[in-house]
Amino acid sequence: MRVGIIALQHESNTFAPGLTTLDHFEQGALLSGQAICEAYADSHHEVGGFLAGLADEQIEAVPIFLAWALPGGVVAARTLEKLLARMSDELKAAGELDGLLVAPHGAGVAENAPDMDGAWLRELRSRVSPRLPIVGTLDLHANLTETMVRAANALVAYRTNPHLDQRDRGIEAAKLLSRMLKGKCRPTQAAAYPPLAINIERQNTSSSPCRECYEALGDLMADRRVLSASLMLGFPYADVREMGTSVLVVTDDDPDLARALADDFAEYLRHRRSAFVGQLIEVEAAVAQAARGMTPTCLLDMGDNVGGGAPGDGTVLLKALIDAGVKSAFVCLHDPAAVEAAEKAGKGKNVSLTIGGKGPKEAGAPITSNAKVLGLFDGKFTESEARHGGRTGYSMGRTAVVELPGGQTVMLTTERVAPFSLGQLTSCGLDPKSFKAIVAKGVHAPVAAYKSVCPTMIRVNTPGIATADLSQLNYQRRRKPLFPLEAI
Numbered sequence: 072m073r074v075g076i077i078a079l080q081h082e083s084n085t086f087a088p089g090l091t092t093l094d095h096f097e098q099g100a101l102l103s104g105q106a107i108c109e110a111y112a113d114s115h116h117e118v119g120g121f122l123a124g125l126a127d128e129q130i131e132a133v134p135i136f137l138a139w140a141l142p143g144g145v146v147a148a149r150t151l152e153k154l155l156a157r158m159s160d161e162l163k164a165a166g167e168l169d170g171l172l173v174a175p176h177g178a179g180v181a182e183n184a185p186d187m188d189g190a191w192l193r194e195l196r197s198r199v200s201p202r203l204p205i206v207g208t209l210d211l212h213a214n215l216t217e218t219m220v221r222a223a224n225a226l227v228a229y230r231t232n233p234h235l236d237q238r239d240r241g242i243e244a245a246k247l248l249s250r251m252l253k254g255k256c257r258p259t260q261a262a263a264y265p266p267l268a269i270n271i272e273r274q275n276t277s278s279s280p281c282r283e284c285y286e287a288l289g290d291l292m293a294d295r296r297v298l299s300a301s302l303m304l305g306f307p308y309a310d311v312r313e314m315g316t317s318v319l320v321v322t323d324d325d326p327d328l329a330r331a332l333a334d335d336f337a338e339y340l341r342h343r344r345s346a347f348v349g350q351l352i353e354v355e356a357a358v359a360q361a362a363r364g365m366t367p368t369c370l371l372d373m374g375d376n377v378g379g380g381a382p383g384d385g386t387v388l389l390k391a392l393i394d395a396g397v398k399s400a401f402v403c404l405h406d407p408a409a410v411e412a413a414e415k416a417g418k419g420k421n422v423s424l425t426i427g428g429k430g431p432k433e434a435g436a437p438i439t440s441n442a443k444v445l446g447l448f449d450g451k452f453t454e455s456e457a458r459h460g461g462r463t464g465y466s467m468g469r470t471a472v473v474e475l476p477g478g479q480t481v482m483l484t485t486e487r488v489a490p491f492s493l494g495q496l497t498s499c500g501l502d503p504k505s506f507k508a509i510v511a512k513g514v515h516a517p518v519a520a521y522k523s524v525c526p527t528m529i530r531v532n533t534p535g536i537a538t539a540d541l542s543q544l545n546y547q548r549r550r551k552p553l554f555p556l557e558a559i
Protein backbone atom coordinates (compact mmCIF):
# COMPACT_ATOMS: atom_id res chain seq x y z
CA MET A 72 0.00 0.00 0.00
CA ARG A 73 1.10 3.53 -0.76
CA VAL A 74 0.17 6.58 1.33
CA GLY A 75 0.87 10.14 0.22
CA ILE A 76 2.04 12.88 2.62
CA ILE A 77 1.09 16.53 2.16
CA ALA A 78 1.70 19.40 4.60
CA LEU A 79 0.84 23.08 4.16
CA GLN A 80 1.16 25.04 7.37
CA HIS A 81 0.80 28.68 8.25
CA GLU A 82 -0.53 30.37 11.38
CA SER A 83 -1.79 33.70 10.03
CA ASN A 84 -2.17 36.76 12.25
CA THR A 85 -4.77 38.91 10.52
CA PHE A 86 -3.72 41.89 12.66
CA ALA A 87 -0.11 41.69 11.44
CA PRO A 88 1.07 44.20 8.85
CA GLY A 89 2.21 42.85 5.48
CA LEU A 90 1.48 39.64 3.63
CA THR A 91 3.13 36.22 3.82
CA THR A 92 4.50 35.43 0.35
CA LEU A 93 6.32 32.65 -1.45
CA ASP A 94 9.65 34.10 -0.22
CA HIS A 95 8.57 33.37 3.36
CA PHE A 96 7.76 29.75 2.49
CA GLU A 97 11.11 29.43 0.68
CA GLN A 98 12.80 30.80 3.80
CA GLY A 99 10.79 28.34 5.94
CA ALA A 100 10.30 25.07 4.05
CA LEU A 101 9.11 24.37 0.51
CA LEU A 102 9.87 20.77 -0.38
CA SER A 103 8.68 17.87 -2.47
CA GLY A 104 9.48 14.18 -2.79
CA GLN A 105 12.46 12.61 -1.06
CA ALA A 106 13.73 15.96 0.23
CA ILE A 107 10.84 15.88 2.73
CA CYS A 108 12.17 12.65 4.25
CA GLU A 109 15.69 14.00 4.41
CA ALA A 110 14.56 17.12 6.28
CA TYR A 111 11.83 15.67 8.50
CA ALA A 112 12.27 11.91 9.08
CA ASP A 113 14.23 12.36 12.31
CA SER A 114 12.43 15.52 13.43
CA HIS A 115 9.87 15.94 16.21
CA HIS A 116 7.44 17.29 13.60
CA GLU A 117 4.23 15.41 12.72
CA VAL A 118 5.61 14.60 9.27
CA GLY A 119 8.43 12.74 11.05
CA GLY A 120 5.62 10.91 12.89
CA PHE A 121 3.80 10.12 9.62
CA LEU A 122 6.98 8.56 8.21
CA ALA A 123 7.70 6.57 11.37
CA GLY A 124 4.09 5.41 11.74
CA LEU A 125 3.84 4.23 8.12
CA ALA A 126 7.19 2.43 8.33
CA ASP A 127 5.98 0.67 11.45
CA GLU A 128 2.85 -0.48 9.62
CA GLN A 129 4.91 -1.57 6.59
CA ILE A 130 3.11 0.90 4.35
CA GLU A 131 5.08 2.74 1.66
CA ALA A 132 5.29 6.48 2.38
CA VAL A 133 5.03 8.73 -0.66
CA PRO A 134 6.22 12.19 0.38
CA ILE A 135 4.50 14.61 -2.00
CA PHE A 136 4.57 18.24 -0.86
CA LEU A 137 5.49 20.24 2.25
CA ALA A 138 5.26 24.01 2.75
CA TRP A 139 5.76 25.91 6.01
CA ALA A 140 6.34 29.56 6.82
CA LEU A 141 6.89 31.26 10.16
CA PRO A 142 3.64 32.69 11.58
CA GLY A 143 3.02 36.15 10.18
CA GLY A 144 0.56 38.20 8.13
CA VAL A 145 -2.17 36.78 5.93
CA VAL A 146 -0.98 34.62 2.99
CA ALA A 147 -1.07 36.47 -0.35
CA ALA A 148 -3.72 35.21 -2.79
CA ARG A 149 -1.10 34.68 -5.50
CA THR A 150 1.07 32.70 -3.07
CA LEU A 151 -1.78 30.35 -2.16
CA GLU A 152 -2.52 29.84 -5.87
CA LYS A 153 1.12 28.94 -6.55
CA LEU A 154 1.30 26.59 -3.57
CA LEU A 155 -1.91 24.82 -4.61
CA ALA A 156 -0.73 24.51 -8.23
CA ARG A 157 2.53 22.96 -7.07
CA MET A 158 0.72 20.65 -4.66
CA SER A 159 -1.58 19.52 -7.46
CA ASP A 160 1.32 18.86 -9.88
CA GLU A 161 3.20 16.86 -7.25
CA LEU A 162 0.04 14.89 -6.41
CA LYS A 163 -0.42 13.95 -10.07
CA ALA A 164 3.20 12.85 -10.33
CA ALA A 165 2.85 10.68 -7.21
CA GLY A 166 0.79 8.03 -9.02
CA GLU A 167 -1.84 5.73 -7.51
CA LEU A 168 -2.35 6.12 -3.77
CA ASP A 169 -4.30 4.12 -1.19
CA GLY A 170 -4.62 7.00 1.25
CA LEU A 171 -3.33 10.42 2.25
CA LEU A 172 -1.82 11.80 5.44
CA VAL A 173 -2.21 15.58 5.64
CA ALA A 174 -0.82 18.24 7.98
CA PRO A 175 -2.70 21.52 7.83
CA HIS A 176 -2.13 24.01 10.67
CA GLY A 177 -5.77 25.00 11.07
CA ALA A 178 -5.26 28.74 11.60
CA GLY A 179 -4.14 29.66 8.09
CA VAL A 180 -5.77 32.67 6.45
CA ALA A 181 -5.19 33.76 2.86
CA GLU A 182 -6.30 37.01 1.23
CA ASN A 183 -8.75 35.06 -0.90
CA ALA A 184 -9.56 32.30 1.62
CA PRO A 185 -10.35 33.13 5.27
CA ASP A 186 -10.31 29.36 5.89
CA MET A 187 -7.08 28.59 4.03
CA ASP A 188 -6.75 25.07 5.47
CA GLY A 189 -10.35 24.20 4.66
CA ALA A 190 -9.76 25.54 1.15
CA TRP A 191 -6.70 23.41 0.41
CA LEU A 192 -8.12 20.29 2.04
CA ARG A 193 -11.33 20.69 0.00
CA GLU A 194 -9.28 21.18 -3.17
CA LEU A 195 -7.24 18.09 -2.35
CA ARG A 196 -10.40 16.07 -1.71
CA SER A 197 -11.79 17.15 -5.07
CA ARG A 198 -8.68 15.85 -6.85
CA VAL A 199 -8.84 12.31 -5.45
CA SER A 200 -11.55 9.66 -5.25
CA PRO A 201 -14.25 10.61 -2.71
CA ARG A 202 -13.55 7.22 -1.10
CA LEU A 203 -9.79 7.76 -0.66
CA PRO A 204 -9.08 7.84 3.08
CA ILE A 205 -7.62 11.17 4.25
CA VAL A 206 -6.38 11.38 7.83
CA GLY A 207 -4.37 14.25 9.29
CA THR A 208 -3.14 16.36 12.15
CA LEU A 209 -3.98 19.87 13.34
CA ASP A 210 -2.23 22.39 15.53
CA LEU A 211 -3.74 22.89 18.97
CA HIS A 212 -4.22 26.53 17.90
CA ALA A 213 -6.45 25.62 14.94
CA ASN A 214 -9.63 27.62 14.44
CA LEU A 215 -11.49 24.53 13.25
CA THR A 216 -14.04 24.79 10.43
CA GLU A 217 -16.68 22.40 9.12
CA THR A 218 -14.93 22.48 5.73
CA MET A 219 -11.82 20.94 7.32
CA VAL A 220 -13.94 18.37 9.15
CA ARG A 221 -15.80 17.35 5.97
CA ALA A 222 -12.67 17.15 3.78
CA ALA A 223 -10.90 14.59 6.00
CA ASN A 224 -12.02 11.26 7.42
CA ALA A 225 -10.27 11.97 10.72
CA LEU A 226 -8.15 14.77 12.19
CA VAL A 227 -6.02 14.59 15.32
CA ALA A 228 -4.80 17.78 17.04
CA TYR A 229 -1.68 18.17 19.20
CA ARG A 230 -2.49 17.79 22.88
CA THR A 231 0.40 19.76 24.35
CA ASN A 232 1.39 23.42 24.42
CA PRO A 233 4.35 23.94 24.01
CA HIS A 234 3.79 21.48 21.17
CA LEU A 235 6.03 18.58 22.19
CA ASP A 236 3.77 15.78 20.92
CA GLN A 237 3.79 16.64 17.22
CA ARG A 238 5.66 13.46 16.25
CA ASP A 239 3.37 11.36 18.47
CA ARG A 240 0.26 12.84 16.86
CA GLY A 241 1.73 12.14 13.42
CA ILE A 242 2.24 8.51 14.46
CA GLU A 243 -1.32 8.42 15.85
CA ALA A 244 -2.72 9.68 12.53
CA ALA A 245 -0.64 7.17 10.52
CA LYS A 246 -1.80 4.25 12.70
CA LEU A 247 -5.41 5.37 12.43
CA LEU A 248 -5.12 5.52 8.64
CA SER A 249 -3.43 2.12 8.61
CA ARG A 250 -6.30 0.56 10.62
CA MET A 251 -8.75 2.17 8.22
CA LEU A 252 -6.90 0.79 5.17
CA LYS A 253 -6.85 -2.68 6.71
CA GLY A 254 -10.64 -2.53 7.21
CA LYS A 255 -10.32 -2.52 11.01
CA CYS A 256 -12.22 0.75 11.58
CA ARG A 257 -14.43 3.32 9.86
CA PRO A 258 -13.73 6.74 11.39
CA THR A 259 -16.49 9.29 11.58
CA GLN A 260 -16.01 12.68 13.21
CA ALA A 261 -18.04 15.51 14.69
CA ALA A 262 -17.02 18.96 15.89
CA ALA A 263 -18.47 21.25 18.55
CA TYR A 264 -17.74 24.92 19.08
CA PRO A 265 -18.07 26.12 22.69
CA PRO A 266 -18.50 29.92 22.82
CA LEU A 267 -15.04 30.52 24.27
CA ALA A 268 -11.90 32.47 23.43
CA ILE A 269 -9.40 30.88 25.82
CA ASN A 270 -6.85 33.56 26.64
CA ILE A 271 -3.39 32.84 25.26
CA GLU A 272 -1.96 33.36 28.76
CA ARG A 273 -4.01 30.37 30.02
CA GLN A 274 -3.02 28.00 27.19
CA ASN A 275 -0.26 26.02 28.89
CA THR A 276 -1.34 22.39 28.90
CA SER A 277 0.78 21.41 31.90
CA SER A 278 -0.84 24.00 34.19
CA SER A 279 -4.35 24.61 35.38
CA PRO A 280 -6.95 25.04 33.90
CA CYS A 281 -5.86 23.41 30.61
CA ARG A 282 -4.10 20.48 32.31
CA GLU A 283 -7.42 19.28 33.76
CA CYS A 284 -9.16 19.73 30.41
CA TYR A 285 -6.65 17.50 28.65
CA GLU A 286 -6.92 14.94 31.46
CA ALA A 287 -10.69 14.91 30.87
CA LEU A 288 -10.01 14.51 27.15
CA GLY A 289 -7.83 11.50 28.02
CA ASP A 290 -10.77 9.98 29.95
CA LEU A 291 -12.96 10.49 26.89
CA MET A 292 -10.41 8.71 24.69
CA ALA A 293 -10.30 5.75 27.05
CA ASP A 294 -13.75 4.81 25.68
CA ARG A 295 -13.18 1.91 23.26
CA ARG A 296 -15.64 3.36 20.77
CA VAL A 297 -13.60 6.58 20.51
CA LEU A 298 -10.76 6.51 17.97
CA SER A 299 -9.45 9.98 18.80
CA ALA A 300 -10.49 13.23 20.48
CA SER A 301 -9.10 16.72 20.16
CA LEU A 302 -9.45 19.97 22.04
CA MET A 303 -8.27 22.97 20.04
CA LEU A 304 -7.74 26.01 22.24
CA GLY A 305 -7.90 28.32 19.20
CA PHE A 306 -5.80 31.12 17.74
CA PRO A 307 -7.21 34.49 18.86
CA TYR A 308 -5.13 36.52 16.37
CA ALA A 309 -7.01 35.37 13.27
CA ASP A 310 -10.16 37.43 12.85
CA VAL A 311 -12.18 34.73 11.09
CA ARG A 312 -15.68 33.43 11.65
CA GLU A 313 -14.60 30.22 13.43
CA MET A 314 -12.05 31.90 15.74
CA GLY A 315 -12.13 30.31 19.19
CA THR A 316 -12.18 26.98 20.94
CA SER A 317 -13.36 23.74 19.33
CA VAL A 318 -13.70 20.05 20.08
CA LEU A 319 -13.43 17.19 17.60
CA VAL A 320 -14.35 13.59 18.38
CA VAL A 321 -13.64 10.64 16.07
CA THR A 322 -15.61 7.44 16.69
CA ASP A 323 -15.68 4.08 14.96
CA ASP A 324 -18.63 4.28 12.57
CA ASP A 325 -20.91 5.98 15.13
CA PRO A 326 -21.67 9.55 14.05
CA ASP A 327 -24.32 10.05 16.74
CA LEU A 328 -21.88 9.11 19.47
CA ALA A 329 -19.22 11.43 18.01
CA ARG A 330 -21.76 14.28 18.00
CA ALA A 331 -22.98 13.59 21.55
CA LEU A 332 -19.45 13.32 23.00
CA ALA A 333 -18.26 16.49 21.23
CA ASP A 334 -21.30 18.42 22.49
CA ASP A 335 -20.81 17.08 26.03
CA PHE A 336 -17.18 18.12 26.07
CA ALA A 337 -18.05 21.59 24.75
CA GLU A 338 -20.53 21.92 27.61
CA TYR A 339 -17.85 20.81 30.11
CA LEU A 340 -15.59 23.62 28.81
CA ARG A 341 -18.38 26.21 28.84
CA HIS A 342 -18.98 25.49 32.53
CA ARG A 343 -15.32 26.14 33.30
CA ARG A 344 -15.19 29.39 31.33
CA SER A 345 -14.21 31.68 34.19
CA ALA A 346 -10.92 29.76 34.54
CA PHE A 347 -9.90 30.65 30.96
CA VAL A 348 -9.77 34.43 31.50
CA GLY A 349 -6.19 35.72 31.20
CA GLN A 350 -4.25 36.92 34.25
CA LEU A 351 -2.24 39.84 32.97
CA ILE A 352 0.98 41.16 34.58
CA GLU A 353 2.07 44.65 33.52
CA VAL A 354 5.53 45.62 32.24
CA GLU A 355 6.81 47.59 35.27
CA ALA A 356 5.81 44.90 37.77
CA ALA A 357 7.42 42.17 35.65
CA VAL A 358 10.71 44.04 35.16
CA ALA A 359 10.88 44.91 38.87
CA GLN A 360 10.47 41.22 39.76
CA ALA A 361 13.19 40.24 37.26
CA ALA A 362 15.51 42.89 38.75
CA ARG A 363 15.06 41.37 42.24
CA GLY A 364 15.55 37.76 41.04
CA MET A 365 18.68 35.79 42.02
CA THR A 366 18.47 33.48 38.97
CA PRO A 367 17.62 34.22 35.31
CA THR A 368 14.03 35.33 34.87
CA CYS A 369 12.37 34.79 31.51
CA LEU A 370 10.16 37.72 30.55
CA LEU A 371 7.68 36.44 27.97
CA ASP A 372 6.80 39.27 25.61
CA MET A 373 3.23 38.22 24.79
CA GLY A 374 2.33 41.25 22.64
CA ASP A 375 5.32 40.71 20.32
CA ASN A 376 4.98 36.92 20.17
CA VAL A 377 6.90 35.88 17.03
CA GLY A 378 5.30 32.42 17.03
CA GLY A 379 1.94 34.22 16.99
CA GLY A 380 2.88 36.20 13.91
CA ALA A 381 4.19 39.42 15.53
CA PRO A 382 7.14 41.32 13.97
CA GLY A 383 9.61 40.53 16.79
CA ASP A 384 11.08 44.01 16.93
CA GLY A 385 9.01 45.53 19.74
CA THR A 386 11.12 47.55 22.19
CA VAL A 387 8.78 47.95 25.17
CA LEU A 388 10.59 45.43 27.41
CA LEU A 389 14.09 46.48 26.31
CA LYS A 390 13.29 50.10 27.15
CA ALA A 391 11.81 49.09 30.52
CA LEU A 392 14.96 47.05 31.32
CA ILE A 393 17.21 50.01 30.38
CA ASP A 394 15.07 52.42 32.42
CA ALA A 395 15.12 50.08 35.42
CA GLY A 396 18.90 49.71 35.14
CA VAL A 397 18.82 45.92 34.67
CA LYS A 398 22.33 45.49 33.24
CA SER A 399 22.46 41.79 32.67
CA ALA A 400 19.60 41.37 30.22
CA PHE A 401 19.20 39.65 26.84
CA VAL A 402 16.80 40.77 24.11
CA CYS A 403 16.59 39.55 20.49
CA LEU A 404 15.14 41.90 17.87
CA HIS A 405 14.51 41.42 14.17
CA ASP A 406 16.31 44.34 12.52
CA PRO A 407 18.17 43.78 9.21
CA ALA A 408 19.25 47.45 8.93
CA ALA A 409 20.86 47.40 12.38
CA VAL A 410 22.68 44.13 11.51
CA GLU A 411 24.10 45.83 8.43
CA ALA A 412 25.25 48.84 10.44
CA ALA A 413 26.93 46.57 13.01
CA GLU A 414 28.63 44.60 10.21
CA LYS A 415 29.94 47.82 8.67
CA ALA A 416 31.42 48.88 12.01
CA GLY A 417 32.95 45.43 12.62
CA LYS A 418 33.49 43.19 15.64
CA GLY A 419 34.83 44.98 18.71
CA LYS A 420 33.93 48.42 17.37
CA ASN A 421 31.46 50.99 18.66
CA VAL A 422 28.57 52.07 16.47
CA SER A 423 25.51 54.27 16.75
CA LEU A 424 22.40 52.17 16.13
CA THR A 425 18.68 52.75 15.85
CA ILE A 426 17.22 49.42 16.83
CA GLY A 427 13.78 47.82 16.62
CA GLY A 428 10.43 49.54 16.66
CA LYS A 429 9.75 49.40 12.92
CA GLY A 430 6.54 47.41 13.46
CA PRO A 431 3.24 48.56 14.95
CA LYS A 432 3.89 51.69 17.00
CA GLU A 433 2.21 50.40 20.17
CA ALA A 434 5.00 47.77 20.45
CA GLY A 435 7.53 50.54 21.21
CA ALA A 436 9.54 53.17 19.35
CA PRO A 437 13.02 52.54 17.89
CA ILE A 438 15.83 52.95 20.45
CA THR A 439 18.82 55.03 19.33
CA SER A 440 21.98 54.25 21.25
CA ASN A 441 25.70 53.67 21.01
CA ALA A 442 26.54 50.00 21.05
CA LYS A 443 29.63 47.80 21.08
CA VAL A 444 29.62 45.01 18.49
CA LEU A 445 30.39 41.83 20.47
CA GLY A 446 30.15 39.42 17.55
CA LEU A 447 28.88 38.75 14.03
CA PHE A 448 27.40 35.37 13.03
CA ASP A 449 25.74 33.50 10.14
CA GLY A 450 22.71 32.81 12.37
CA LYS A 451 22.44 29.09 11.63
CA PHE A 452 22.03 26.52 14.38
CA THR A 453 20.44 23.14 14.98
CA GLU A 454 18.31 21.70 17.78
CA SER A 455 18.14 17.99 18.50
CA GLU A 456 15.73 18.04 21.47
CA ALA A 457 11.92 18.04 21.20
CA ARG A 458 10.97 21.69 20.96
CA HIS A 459 7.84 23.59 20.00
CA GLY A 460 7.40 23.37 16.22
CA GLY A 461 9.43 20.16 15.90
CA ARG A 462 12.14 21.76 13.79
CA THR A 463 15.79 20.77 13.81
CA GLY A 464 17.42 23.39 11.56
CA TYR A 465 17.09 27.11 12.32
CA SER A 466 18.20 30.19 10.43
CA MET A 467 18.17 33.69 11.87
CA GLY A 468 19.96 35.15 8.84
CA ARG A 469 23.08 37.23 9.41
CA THR A 470 23.16 38.11 13.09
CA ALA A 471 24.92 40.71 15.24
CA VAL A 472 25.27 40.67 19.02
CA VAL A 473 25.80 44.10 20.56
CA GLU A 474 26.11 45.54 24.06
CA LEU A 475 24.35 48.75 25.01
CA PRO A 476 25.98 51.31 27.37
CA GLY A 477 23.63 50.15 30.15
CA GLY A 478 25.07 46.61 29.87
CA GLN A 479 22.13 44.97 28.07
CA THR A 480 22.97 42.41 25.37
CA VAL A 481 20.92 42.78 22.19
CA MET A 482 20.88 40.20 19.41
CA LEU A 483 19.91 41.62 16.03
CA THR A 484 18.77 39.26 13.27
CA THR A 485 18.08 39.69 9.55
CA GLU A 486 15.33 37.04 9.59
CA ARG A 487 12.50 36.83 12.12
CA VAL A 488 13.13 34.01 14.53
CA ALA A 489 10.93 32.52 17.24
CA PRO A 490 12.64 31.76 20.59
CA PHE A 491 12.13 28.00 20.56
CA SER A 492 15.73 26.87 21.14
CA LEU A 493 18.58 27.94 23.41
CA GLY A 494 20.79 27.30 20.38
CA GLN A 495 19.84 30.83 19.42
CA LEU A 496 22.07 32.11 22.23
CA THR A 497 24.68 29.37 22.54
CA SER A 498 25.46 29.37 18.79
CA CYS A 499 26.51 33.00 19.26
CA GLY A 500 28.71 32.25 22.27
CA LEU A 501 26.19 33.50 24.85
CA ASP A 502 25.55 31.62 28.09
CA PRO A 503 21.82 31.91 28.91
CA LYS A 504 22.57 31.30 32.61
CA SER A 505 24.72 34.42 32.75
CA PHE A 506 21.75 36.79 32.38
CA LYS A 507 19.47 38.15 35.08
CA ALA A 508 16.64 38.68 32.59
CA ILE A 509 16.01 37.05 29.22
CA VAL A 510 13.24 38.41 27.02
CA ALA A 511 11.57 35.71 24.91
CA LYS A 512 9.04 36.92 22.41
CA GLY A 513 6.44 34.23 22.98
CA VAL A 514 3.93 32.93 25.54
CA HIS A 515 4.23 29.15 26.12
CA ALA A 516 6.25 27.92 23.14
CA PRO A 517 9.61 29.16 24.56
CA VAL A 518 9.02 27.29 27.86
CA ALA A 519 10.27 23.96 26.46
CA ALA A 520 13.71 25.48 25.82
CA TYR A 521 13.99 28.14 28.54
CA LYS A 522 12.64 26.39 31.63
CA SER A 523 15.96 24.60 32.12
CA VAL A 524 17.76 27.92 32.72
CA CYS A 525 14.95 30.21 33.92
CA PRO A 526 13.25 28.97 37.09
CA THR A 527 10.96 32.01 36.93
CA MET A 528 8.90 32.76 33.84
CA ILE A 529 6.67 35.84 33.76
CA ARG A 530 4.07 36.31 31.04
CA VAL A 531 4.08 40.06 30.48
CA ASN A 532 1.09 41.99 29.15
CA THR A 533 3.05 43.93 26.54
CA PRO A 534 1.24 45.82 23.79
CA GLY A 535 1.40 44.64 20.16
CA ILE A 536 -0.52 42.71 17.55
CA ALA A 537 -0.37 39.54 19.64
CA THR A 538 -1.56 41.28 22.80
CA ALA A 539 -3.01 38.97 25.44
CA ASP A 540 -5.59 41.66 26.16
CA LEU A 541 -8.09 40.59 23.50
CA SER A 542 -10.28 43.63 24.21
CA GLN A 543 -7.58 45.64 22.35
CA LEU A 544 -8.17 43.80 19.06
CA ASN A 545 -10.66 45.22 16.59
CA TYR A 546 -12.49 42.07 15.48
CA GLN A 547 -14.83 42.29 12.48
CA ARG A 548 -15.54 38.70 11.50
CA ARG A 549 -15.36 36.38 14.50
CA ARG A 550 -18.37 34.46 15.80
CA LYS A 551 -20.36 35.90 18.69
CA PRO A 552 -20.84 35.43 21.55
CA LEU A 553 -17.38 34.40 22.72
CA PHE A 554 -16.68 34.49 26.44
CA PRO A 555 -15.11 36.63 27.93
CA LEU A 556 -15.46 39.14 25.09
CA GLU A 557 -19.20 38.76 25.51
CA ALA A 558 -21.17 37.49 28.48
CA ILE A 559 -22.75 34.08 27.92
Ligand SMILES: [Zn+2]
Binds near residue numbers: 211212234
Ligand atom coordinates in the same frame (compact mmCIF):
# COMPACT_ATOMS: atom_id res chain seq x y z
ZN1 LIG B 1 0.22 26.15 17.93
